[in-house]
Amino acid sequence: MTERSGWLDRLEAAGNRFPDPATLFLAGTGALMLISQLAVWLGWQVERLVQRDGQPVVETITPVSLLDSDGIWWLLSTLVDNFVGFPPxxxxxxxxxGIGVAERSGLLPVVLRRLLEASPAKLLVPATVLVGVLSSLALDAGYVVLPPLAAALFLAAGRSPLAGIAAVTAGVTCGFSANLFITGLDPLLAGLSTAGAALMDPGYRVAISANWLFMAVSTLVLTAVGTAVTLWLVEPRLARPRPGFESLPAAAEHGAEDRGLRFAGLTLLALGMVVLLAVLVPGAPLAGLGEHFPRWMEALVPLLLVVFLSLGLAYGMGAGTIRNDRDSVAMMGETMRTMGPYIVLAFFAAQFIACFSHSRLGEMLAIAGGGWLASLALPATGLVLAFIALVMVANLIMGSASAKYAFFAPVFVPMFMQAGISPELTQAAYRVGDSVTNGITPFNPYLVIILAFIQRYRPDAGIGTLVALMLPYTLVFAPVWALLLGVWVMAGWPLGPGGPLSYAP
Incomplete structure (x- = not known):
């Protein structure tokens, strides 16, 4: 342990003295029920400006009690649906x-080991962080696929698997909005920014590429920063794995490995051609738009199941680690057995998040915070920085990026336009604040997944372990990314194609 990481050790120890995370979510649900009833008794209400039939309308929002007869009935009647519908x-x-079969058949260990042998060790951390940042191309799939792969890769390199989980999770969470490419988040936020700008200027349109250049540069900066945090703050306080700690299957005989990899490679080629045709051919299952995004994006997790399962089966049959269907089913069953603690945790987390949403306390707090910020009458630069800080705090109580911006955009976009700040800059500032606290907010439902992966390697890990791993990234990413935006604005560079910094009526 290094002296500079001692405070993280104390934070982890203090956090792990709390009850089990499932118990914390249960207690939080009970507290929410009491607070919602108190808010009703006090008559708390907030107002926000919305558009209806093209006209601005003031909407009054009031809390919903979870402790009265209707509230208790709602919780009882939706208890199962809250759990089954819990997105993660x-x-x-x-x-x-699919990943379980690919791992236990030996495919992933072999691929990771050979990649490790062919790659310089000094590139392991930056590559891990970068892949995490880029995973937003796949919506939320990065939370599911990348942590176990990063853990296995670090483990194969003789480094702590928790360092791998932390590095890739930092990219997935704290670097969520950044990317080298346009992602599904860009049109979603641009639409909300356009709706907010319409309250001030009905003809104003925000391009989906408005933040692309800034986010592409942010990707490179955050990769470098995430690498430094991992190497200097996170990894030094993590013990290296003990000999024999690795739980992955032993490598097959080298000739069998090569045969399995050939089988897997041919399968990947065939699957790639099938998926490409399904996306590009008009009328094919994956062609066109789904409910919110292109169909192939909305079906990404099922596609990953098919790909990993097919590759695992192909490798296993080629390498001799899978002899019949019972072997593959047993591998899937073993994977599900390791997820038992996560399923219990997910049940209580689902109830807590559903209650918070139903009570409307989250959106009311976000709107009230926005009104308070508006009342400060800060200069333009101060407004942007204060807005980033407000979004960081709001993200701790309301995790959804789109839902939160749906409340913020109608307030801040027109307000900042009056101060000469473009909707595109407001949107970029929002993306910074919304990302950097993703790794520590209890309202990010996917963090229970990360905790479950951590517990595979450290069974006694709790909330303190998770926070101690991720907090250094938040504390460093926040000022660096905000400073990058400040330098960008001072330099007068456009945020992207169609992304001006200022607004003039």
Missing amino acids: LGLVLVGLL
């Missing part, structure tokens, strides 16, 4: 079925 639950279980 299906993603994790479905995604890990």
